[in-house]
Every structure is written in structure tokens, then in C-alpha cells.
Amino acid sequence: MRAVISSSIRLKVQPDKVEEFEGLVSQLVRDIYANEPGAKVYEVRRVQGEPHTYLYFLSFVDQDAYDRYASADYHAQMSPKAVACLDGDPVFEELESFY
Secondary structure (H helix, E strand, O other): OOOOEEEEEEEEEOHHHHHHHHHHHHHHHHHHHHHOOOEEEEEEEEEOOEEEEEEEEEEEOOHHHHHHHHHOHHHHHHHHHHHOOEOOOOEEEEEOOOO
């Protein structure tokens, strides 16, 4: 059995792009839960007190499940639109289980 793939992403959104970004990401989350049985968790939250900062937490059962998500048409179509909403580069962190 392969290891669970988990990561977090912290990013800032341009103030005038918040509504567009939230719409794109909300649809993405719905698409993931509807189409990706290997997605254990895919959550996006706004950081309290920082209205333009978001934190993603994603976890997939294995690398194959992550790769299917990453190459899905809906993800490929949404990603450039969401990236255009960003204010700076996102910060990615790979996570590992300790239990």
C-alpha cells in the first residue's frame, strides 16, 4: 500500500478577485468530492482576520489518486483562472503522518 499524499497551500488573493476565486474554488471542491473517490480531504478555508488569505488542506489515499485529481479536466480548466486571482506566489508544504 502506498503512503497517503497530503499537503497544505497558503495563498493570498487580490482583493478585487475574491468573489471570482471563491466561486472557482467552491466549484472545484464540489467536483473533487463528486469525482475523486481517492480524495480523503480537500478543504479550503479563509484565514480568520486575513480576508484575502486562504489555506488549503488536501489529502489523497495515494499518489495515483492525487495524479488523477491533478490531471482531471475540471482541475486543468479551473487552475489558470484561479492563479490569475492570486496576489503573489502560493506557499506549498508537503505533510507527513506521525501516527
